[in-house]
Amino acid sequence: MIEQELTGYITQAFETLYGQQPEGVKLETTRQDFEGDYTFVVFPYIKISKKNPEQTATEVGEYIISNTTEVSSFNVVKGFLNLVIADNYWSNFLNAAYNNSDFGKGIIGKEQKVMVEYSSPNTNKPLHLGHTRNNLLGWSVSEILKANGYDVYKANLVNDRGIHICKSMIAWIKYGNGETPETTNTKGDKLVGKYYVEFEKYYRAEVKELIANGIIEADAEKQAPLMIEAQEMLRKWEAHDEETLRIWNMMNGWVYKGFEETYNRMGVDFDNYYYESQTYLLGKKFVDEGLAQGVFYKKPDGSVWIDLTANGLDEKLVLRADGTSVYITQDLGTAQKKYEDVGYDKSIYVVANEQDYHFKVLKLILQKLGKPYAPGIFHLSYGMVDLPSGKMKSREGTVVDADELMDEMVQAAKEKTTELGKTEGFTDAEMNHLYNALGMGALKYFLLKVDPQKRMLFNPAESIDLHGNTGPFIQYTHARICSVMRTFGKIPQPVLVETLDKFEKELLALLYTWPSIIIEAGKLYSPAIIANYIYEVAKEFNRLYHELSLLREVDETIKNNRLAMSQLTANVIKQGLNILGIEAVERM
RNA sequence: GCCUCCAUAGCUCAGCUGGAUAGAGCAACGGUUUUCUAAACCGUAGGCCGUAGGUUCGAGUCCUACUGGGGGUACCA
Numbered sequence: 196m197i198e199q200e201l202t203g204y205i206t207q208a209f210e211t212l213y214g215q216q217p218e219g220v221k222l223e224t225t226r227q228d229f230e231g232d233y234t235f236v237v238f239p240y241i242k243i244s245k246k247n248p249e250q251t252a253t254e255v256g257e258y259i260i261s262n263t264t265e266v267s268s269f270n271v272v273k274g275f276l277n278l279v280i281a282d283n284y285w286s287n288f289l290n291a292a293y294n295n296s297d298f299g300k301g302i303i304g305k306e307q308k309v310m311v312e313y314s315s316p317n318t319n320k321p322l323h324l325g326h327t328r329n330n331l332l333g334w335s336v337s338e339i340l341k342a343n344g345y346d347v348y349k350a351n352l353v354n355d356r357g358i359h360i361c362k363s364m365i366a367w368i369k370y371g372n373g374e375t376p377e378t379t380n381t382k383g384d385k386l387v388g389k390y391y392v393e394f395e396k397y398y399r400a401e402v403k404e405l406i407a408n409g410i411i412e413a414d415a416e417k418q419a420p421l422m423i424e425a426q427e428m429l430r431k432w433e434a435h436d437e438e439t440l441r442i443w444n445m446m447n448g449w450v451y452k453g454f455e456e457t458y459n460r461m462g463v464d465f466d467n468y469y470y471e472s473q474t475y476l477l478g479k480k481f482v483d484e485g486l487a488q489g490v491f492y493k494k495p496d497g498s499v500w501i502d503l504t505a506n507g508l509d510e511k512l513v514l515r516a517d518g519t520s521v522y523i524t525q526d527l528g529t530a531q532k533k534y535e536d537v538g539y540d541k542s543i544y545v546v547a548n549e550q551d552y553h554f555k556v557l558k559l560i561l562q563k564l565g566k567p568y569a570p571g572i573f574h575l576s577y578g579m580v581d582l583p584s585g586k587m588k589s590r591e592g593t594v595v596d597a598d599e600l601m602d603e604m605v606q607a608a609k610e611k612t613t614e615l616g617k618t619e620g621f622t623d624a625e626m627n628h629l630y631n632a633l634g635m636g637a638l639k640y641f642l643l644k645v646d647p648q649k650r651m652l653f654n655p656a657e658s659i660d661l662h663g664n665t666g667p668f669i670q671y672t673h674a675r676i677c678s679v680m681r682t683f684g685k686i687p688q689p690v691l692v693e694t695l696d697k698f699e700k701e702l703l704a705l706l707y708t709w710p711s712i713i714i715e716a717g718k719l720y721s722p723a724i725i726a727n728y729i730y731e732v733a734k735e736f737n738r739l740y741h742e743l744s745l746l747r748e749v750d751e752t753i754k755n756n757r758l759a760m761s762q763l764t765a766n767v768i769k770q771g772l773n774i775l776g777i778e779a780v781e782r783m
Numbered sequence: 784g785c786c787u788c789c790a791u792a793g794c795u796c797a798g799c800u801g802g803a804u805a806g807a808g809c810a811a812c813g814g815u816u817u818u819c820u821a822a823a824c825c826g827u828a829g830g831c832c833g834u835a836g837g838u839u840c841g842a843g844u845c846c847u848a849c850u851g852g853g854g855g856u857a858c859c860a
Contacts, residue, residue, distance in 0.1 A: 226803070236802055238840060248840095274840090275803060317860080357860055471860085498858065507786080508856090515858045522860050551787065552855050578788085579853080617820065633822090645796065649789075650853065657795065661822055663808040664796080671822045679819050715799075727797060730807085741815090741824045748819095783822075 196711070197265060198222050201233055201278065204266075208258040215243045230270055231277030232704060238274045248274030282695040285703040289689045289756065292706065293763050299709045299770055303717065304345030310533055311337045312350040313545035314463070318450040319363045320388035322457050324580050324595040324653060325547070328642050331776060332577055333545040334463040335643055335722040338774045343717035348537050351465040352529060355447055356472040361428040363387050364442055365421065366394035376449050382456065382598070383449025397421055433519070457597055462635070462776050467536060469529055475520050477528025481564065482514045490563045501560060511556055526557050534568045541571040543720065548576040548648070575720050578650030580642075595653070605634030607659040608667070617783065632778040633667050639777050640666030644726040664730055666777055669768060672733035676765040677781040679745055679758070687758035695756075698739040702760060705735050709767050722775055729771035736764045 202220045209217045217240045225231040237244075237252045244251040249271055256269035256276050267281035292298045313333020316322060322330075337347045367374070367390040376383045398421045405415035416422065431439040458464065482499050485491035491499050491513060499514035513524055520528075533542060544554060554574035561569035582595065609630040612618060618626055641658045645651045661667040680687075695703070709728070716724040745761060748754040769779035 221800080223799085223802080227806090228804075234803085236841095238802075241840090273803065354860065359860075496858095509786095512858055517858085519858085521858065525860085547854090548788070549854055553860095555787095576788090581853090611822070615820095615822065617822090649796090652795065654795070657809070660809070663822095665808085665822085667822055668808095671820080675820055675823085682819065719799095723797090724799095727807090730797095734807085737823055738825095740819080744819070746819045783820085 197280065197284070197707075198233065200263075200265060201235075201259075204259050204263055205235055205255060207262070208255045209240065209243060212254055212258060213244045217243055225277050229272060229275075229277055230279065232280040233278045235276040235278065236274060237276060241274075252276035280704075282700060283691065283693050285695060285700055285707070286689075286692045286756070288707055289703055289760055289763065290691060293689050293759050298763075299342070299713055299767065301343040301710065301713050301717065303714060304340060304343045306346075307344075307540040308346045308348065308537055309340055309541040309543065310348045310350055310467075310537055310539040311340070311543045311545065312352055312533075314458075314465070315352040315354060315546070316454065317354045317357075317359055318384075318387070318447050319359045319391045321382070321384040321453065322597040324582075324597065324600060327461070327597045327600065327638075328577065328580050328651075329545055329547070330458070330461055330463045331639055331642050332575070332647055332722065335725075335775050336543065336545065336575065336720050338776070339713070339716045339720070339722065339725065342713050342770075342774060345541075345717075348466045348539070349464065350467040350469060350533065352469045352471065352474070354471050356432065356475065358425055358429050359391070360443065360447075361425040361432065362394040362398075363391040364439075364446060365425050365428060366390035366397070367446065368442065370397075376452070382453040383451070384453030384457070385598075387446050387450050387453075394421065394425075460601055461597070467533070469532065471525060474529045474532060475525040477532055478520050478524030478526070479514070479518075479528070481527045481531070482524070485513070485560075485564060488564065490560070501563070503556065503559060506559060508552075508556060508559070511560075513560070523553065523557060523560070526553075527560060530557070530561060530568070530572065531566075534566075539568060539571060541573060542568065543573050543575050545575045545577065548578055548650075550574070551576055573720075575647065577647040581650060581652050583652065583654055595655075601635065601638065603655070604638045604659065605630050608634035608637060608661065611661050611667075612783070621782075629780060629783060632780050633661070633670065633783065636666035636670050636772070636777040637661055638666075639775055640669070640726060643722040643775050644730070646723045647721055666772075666775075667783075669729055669733045669772060670777065670780055671783060672736055673765055673768045673772070673779045674781055674783045675740070676736070676761050676768075679761060680765075682746060683758060687755050687762060689756050689759035690752045692752060692756060696743060698735075698742050699757065699760060702732075702735050702739050702764065705732055706760070706763055706767055709770075716774075725771050725774050729768050732764060732768060732771075736761070 201222055205220050206216050209215060220235070222233045222235055225234045235252070235255070237248050237255070241248055241251055244254070246254070252271040252274060256271060256278070259266050259278065260269060265281055265284050266278050268279045270277050311333055314326065314330050316326060333349070337349050340347050367387070370393055371390060374386065376386050379386060398419055401419040401421055402412070402415045405418060406412055410418065428439060432443060482491060485501070486493065486499065491501050493499050496516040498512060498516040500510050500512055502510050504510065511523065512521060514520060530542065533539065546554065551574065554576070558569060558572045561572065612630060612633065618629065621629065638658065644664065712724060712728045716722065743757065745754070745757050748757060772779045
């Protein structure tokens with residue numbers, strides 16, 4: 196990388212000029228308004244030079260000019276030394292990157308296995324906007340890690356047992372009249388979700404009545420007959436009651452079929468599935484292990500705890516007095532199972548930030564138990580999605596359903612495409628494919644361009660916009676380049692040159708950073724970094740496209756180079772879009 | 784109460800390990816097409832970076848306090 200070479204030269208310059216090496220020399224990219232590509236800030240080093248900032252910068256600049264070939268000129272503004280990289284350096288880069296089919300691909304993760312758990316839905320209701328962010332994030336982070344050379348396993352931990360499932364089952368038994376997805380022509384997850392809401396409705400009515408009879412709310416919530424029934428059903432489930440298991444299997448089956456459809460449409464997939472109904476028992480052997488090691492302790496009632504107060508946390512229950520496991524017990528077991536399955540070096544959990552405490556505890560317990568895989572555990576904590584109307588609550592039905600959301604986005608893309616009327620010669624199938632690619636592109640980009648850690652606001656009107664910093668804008672830029680290439684009809688070949696136009700140089704300098712962008716996105720597990728970068732690339736290209744001619748350029752060398760860098764731009768955009776799960780269409 | 788995350792333009796977001804005059808998109812206003820795709824490009828306007836201190840040659844970025852908001856602190860998952 197050029198930056199390392201430059202820092203080396205700067206260190207050399209100090210050594211020769213002032214007889215001492217500066218520590219930790221850093222370079223930054225020069226701000227737009229100044230001339231130059233890289234900037235060295237001399238303020239921290241004037242102690243070494245014992246000269247004023249301007250003088251120091253000038254001397255270092257002169258040394259670099261006369262001792263290197265990469266830097267063609269420099270200028271000094273106050274204590275800032277701006278270095279201009281020679282045009283032929285960028286020309287060389289174009290040549291090298293253009294002929295390197297692996298350009299952008301990293302090797303940091305070579306020989307390392309990483310498991311990414313995401314989605315992890317409950318099977319009592321359909322997927323909504325929050326899951327959509329989770330799914331897209333998890334899938335995209337997996338792609339980023341692959342691009343960094345990791346061996347990636349995508350895992351889904353299906354939350355298929357518990358009181359919430361029983362609620363849907365009770366409501367279906369009581370009020371369902373034997374309805375099935377087939378008889379009602381409803382997606383399975385939607386049907387089950389409908390009964391979850393039904394349960395809540397009848398249950399609330401019962402609670403209200405009890406309160407009217409003078410019972411306080413907290414007690415009413417426990418005493419309501421429906422709740423007692425649900426708990427009874429959970430006990431039956433744990434006791435392997437045949438009829439309960441039959442209904443449970445049947446209704447979960449409906450849900451899985453529905454989820455599969457949604458996942459397919461969203462373009463996400465999994466390599467390993469884990470079911471909580473199977474993993475909830477796995478944690479129990481940890482309990483014995485922890486007790487034996489003295490990491491856990493038993494209270495008189497028989498419940499098992501871990502004291503984390505020394506780590507600034509609380510005491511945490513790991514096993515109930517009746518011997519049943521809790522959330523954390525199950526997750527301990529699952530972590531172990533995953534490790535046995537793939538032997539991961541890293542294990543990423545894509546789970547909302549409301550679980551921060553849980554994962555802190557999980558990792559800490561595994562560390563205390565001396566598990567070799569504990570240090571590799573990382574909770575990718577992402578922010579919730581808010582609506583302009585406030586928070587989403589599934590029990591109250593104020594959610595944005597994932598399927599409906601996708602429908603709306605695709606519909607909006609269809610309307611816009613029809614309005615622009617550029618799809619002459621498309622078959623109906625191609626047309627539908629395009630609407631889908633654009634609608635999903637808009638949705639995915641909208642959700643992924645925001646830093647995962649931040650909570651975000653989902654404004655439907657804004658998400659449907661296809662201009663500016665959006666997926667379709669980037670897709671458009673790609674399609675535009677493809678169109679030029681179709682007209683050109685050949686594969687352009689770059690030619691080494693000594694001088695470049697300002698726009699060409701800026702585009703090349705931006706493309707030059709692509710490999711480091713992939714590395715950074717991998718370190719931070721952030722698709723947003725990829726999204727913002729390809730947006731910059733698209734904007735920079737559109738600027739060049741507007742200012743300079745490609746096919747109309749008369750100088751053959753310049754024309755070839757411009758086309759080659761256009762092609763390289765398209766390649767980078769395509770790679771970036773694909774990492775986000777967005778299709779790079781060739782016509783739109 | 785305690786813990787934790789967040790606060791940047793009217794709105795949605797960038798701003799890398801502290802560096803020069805804080806950047807985009809949307810919305811508003813104005814301009815660019817005798818066609819290499821205008822889903823584009825250019826311009827105008829819009830900011831005491833929540834408040835107050837501190838560290839530093841230098842702070843949106845680091846530290847402290849405060850204000851406002853989210854989440855957590857369950858023998859729910």
